[in-house]
Amino acid sequence: MLRIAVPNKGSLSGPASAMLHEAGYQQRKESKELVLVDPENEVEFFYLRPRDIAIYVSSGKLDIGITGRDLLIDSGANAEEILPLGFARSTFRFAAKPGTAQGIDDLAGRTVATSYEGIVAKHLADSGIDASVIHLDGAVETAIELGVAQVIADVVETGTSLRNAGLEVFGDPIMKSEAVVIRRTGAEADDPKVQQFLRRLQGVLVARTYVMMDYDCRAEHLEQAVALTPGLESPTISPLHNEGWVAVRSMVPTKDAQRVMDDLYAIGARAILTTAIHACRL
Numbered sequence: 001m002l003r004i005a006v007p008n009k010g011s012l013s014g015p016a017s018a019m020l021h022e023a024g025y026q027q028r029k030e031s032k033e034l035v036l037v038d039p040e041n042e043v044e045f046f047y048l049r050p051r052d053i054a055i056y057v058s059s060g061k062l063d064i065g066i067t068g069r070d071l072l073i074d075s076g077a078n079a080e081e082i083l084p085l086g087f088a089r090s091t092f093r094f095a096a097k098p099g100t101a102q103g104i105d106d107l108a109g110r111t112v113a114t115s116y117e118g119i120v121a122k123h124l125a126d127s128g129i130d131a132s133v134i135h136l137d138g139a140v141e142t143a144i145e146l147g148v149a150q151v152i153a154d155v156v157e158t159g160t161s162l163r164n165a166g167l168e169v170f171g172d173p174i175m176k177s178e179a180v181v182i183r184r185t186g187a188e189a190d191d192p193k194v195q196q197f198l199r200r201l202q203g204v205l206v207a208r209t210y211v212m213m214d215y216d217c218r219a220e221h222l223e224q225a226v227a228l229t230p231g232l233e234s235p236t237i238s239p240l241h242n243e244g245w246v247a248v249r250s251m252v253p254t255k256d257a258q259r260v261m262d263d264l265y266a267i268g269a270r271a272i273l274t275t276a277i278h279a280c281r282l
């Protein structure tokens with residue numbers, strides 16, 4: 001059985017379970033369940049605190065895990081990212097009261113509050129800045145108002161939490177994060193069970209980002225049309241009953257679909273349809 005760590009709480013938890021469910025795996029029905037065995041798919045899911053997942057995976061007791069890139073790096077655990085999952089996207093940034101800091105050099109001699117001590121301490125050391133780091137479990141934005149620190153380093157998505165606390169980001173982003181699949185560094189790369197799990201998740205990622213596009217066009221416009229819809233490998237071309245016309249089928253990124261339909265129409269393509277992809281193996 002493949003043993004997989006899944007976040008049990010926070011921003012990663014819901015989307016991770018939703019993705020696993022879309023990939024055909026059973027998921028827990030209640031948020032208090034700690035372990036779920038899915039015998040049909042030969043996997044066992046362990047619902048763990050997101051921050052602990054890299055530690056479990058690096059110990060080798062669990063084969064793979066889903067966590068945040070920032071949490072992986074912060075943990076310093078002996079684990080590596082093998083597939084980015086495209087959700088829980090965020091940046092990790094310094095913030096302070098407006099006008100109190102412009103760049104990392106202004107941190108010398110100051111105190112930075114954060115839940116991600118590992119990332120911050122390394123970033124400061126790499127930049128040659130001597131500042132104190134104080135660890136807080138959450139709601140770090142409040143640390144400045146209460147005088148515990150002059151600067152914070154925290155996860156920023158929409159920026160709403162910072163605005164509400166009257167704070168502004170400064171300096172370059174420290175890192176970009178998203179949910180990722182991790183495994184122990186140096187673990188067997190071609191374990192067939194792990195490869196199958198990754199293929200299933202990749203199938204979900206493709207299904208979420210592509211639509212299938214079908215259209216008819218005159219044979220003399222085919223090259224132009226195919227240039228607009230090159231697909232992942234190559235479009236399927238079928239003859240139509242009407243002489244001089246062909247039907248084309250190709251995968252198109254969902255975000256481009258409307259523009260591509262306009263462009264195809266403009267070169268004379270007709271009966272242009274898009275349909276959702278529910279699952280795939282590339």
Ligand SMILES: Nc1ncnc2c1ncn2[C@@H]1O[C@H](COP(=O)(O)OP(=O)(O)OP(=O)(O)O)[C@@H](O)[C@H]1O
Pocket residue numbers: 009010011012050051067068069070071088089090138155156157158177178179
């Ligand atoms: N608002 C957010 N938008 C996107 N990703 C976020 C957000 N907040 C946290 N994350 C990501 O979630 C992961 C942290 O998960 P964790 O469960 O520790 O914190 P959380 O989502 O803030 O939950 P909580 O603080 O309620 O425990 C990190 O990878 C982080 O980048």
Ligand SMILES: O=P(O)(O)OC[C@H]1O[C@H](OP(=O)(O)OP(=O)(O)O)[C@H](O)[C@@H]1O
Pocket residue numbers: 137138139140154155156157158159160161162
């Ligand atoms: O830029 P935003 O969209 O506001 O999102 C970022 C905020 O979300 C998270 O906080 P969370 O609500 O998890 O509380 P916490 O600080 O206690 O972890 C994170 O720690 C930031 O505070």
Ligand SMILES: [Mg+2]
Pocket residue numbers: 138
């Ligand atoms: Mg949080």
